[in-house]
Amino acid sequence: MTGSAPSAPAGRVGGLLVALGTPAAPTTKAVRAYLREFLSDPRVIDLPAPLRWMLVNLVIAPFRAPHSAAAYRRIWTEEGSPLRVHAEALLDAVRARLGDTMPVELAMRYGAPSIASALQRLRAAGAREIRVLPLYPQWAASTSGSVTARVYELAADRWEPERILVLPPFFDDPGFVGATVGAITAVLEAHPVEALVCSYHGLPERHVHKSSSEAAPCTLDDVCCAEVHAHNARCYRAQCMATTRRIAEALGRPDLRIEYGFQSRLGRDPWLGPTTTEVLDRLAAEGVRHVAVACPSFVADCLETLEEIGIAARERFIAQGGANLVLVPAANADPRFADAVARMLQRGAQPVGDGLVSLSAPTARRADGA
DSSP, X not given: OOOOOXXXXXXXXEEEEEEEEOOSSSSHHHHHHHHXXXXXXXXXXXXXXXXXXXXXXXXXXXXXXXXXHHHHHHHOBTTXXXXXXXXXXXXXXXXXXXXXXXXXEEEEEESSSXXXXXXXXXXXXXXXXXXXXXXXXXXXXXXHHHHHHHHHHHHHTSSSOOEEEEOOOOTTOHHHHHHHHHHHHHHXXXXXXXXXXXXXXXXXXXXXXXXXXXXXXXXXXXXXXXXXXXXXXXXXXXXXXXXXXXXXXXXXXXXXXEEEEEEOOOSSSOXXXXXXXXHHHHHHHTTOOEEEEEXXXXXXXXXXXXXXXXXXXXHHHHHTTOSEEXXXXXXXXXXXXXXXXXXXXXXXXXXXXXXXXXXXXHHHHHHHTO
């Protein structure tokens, strides 16, 4: 059971972990409220406010909520939402590692516990510098960018705001990669696997273009995303590709076929591709019968991993002729990941390049000349 943050003397550094969020219950009413908050964020649906309001409140929330609530019921546990259960377990593990040296709180960008309430608890614990770690391995304006904007908005409302330090993405952090590879290895040892698919949350192509460098506009191809450097340091796709490469390197399995795809598409606008569904359909058509799917853009198992991949994608793959699809667990509260999170909070930001690349990114260090 997650307790309150440990007390700390005035002026100490505090840590804030921020996850996406989850409905309070697997009911249509609760899911509708969550979707309205989530999708009303202009960084998630970047349309003019009147169009966004109509789309969310007249189309998506009314019609998607019953379907999403049914999906949540397929994965809901006695303890509650899997995402919150795993996030709280990670919080407990990080607190155990940091002890009395740093108060740490957990917040959800949408839903409860709110960022505002978590900041208040850190202030009460005496924190006057707050290190914020968005729990998204790869940077995107709709995820880490939204967390950053909300934290600064809340801090700006104070007469004497604390020092806010938002930590960079950790798409190739050794602890995060190690936890992911450990989970993949366990699956490979327990199941016959012919191909591994790394499935990342999808993103509209326009989001990637809006975040790309004017000096070197993103071309959304493997040449552009072959490494992370100063010109594409904000590129979500480049960071996803870097995560895939690090996983492949750490696995050291040249005999294993490794593919990537993007899931959770919403709407008809062009999104990053190929979709995970397209990849799995192609593998089944090619006679691949046993696949494993890892979701390295999610640090906690949630609706998108447990239901979208572990249930729906598995059923589709088998219907297409496959024999089995095994979902690789997320990092969750894996000790290697908890160690990494504690380390990131302890050392704070050590910016490389424009400060948005991972603290451990070797390609970023080379681009910076270090």
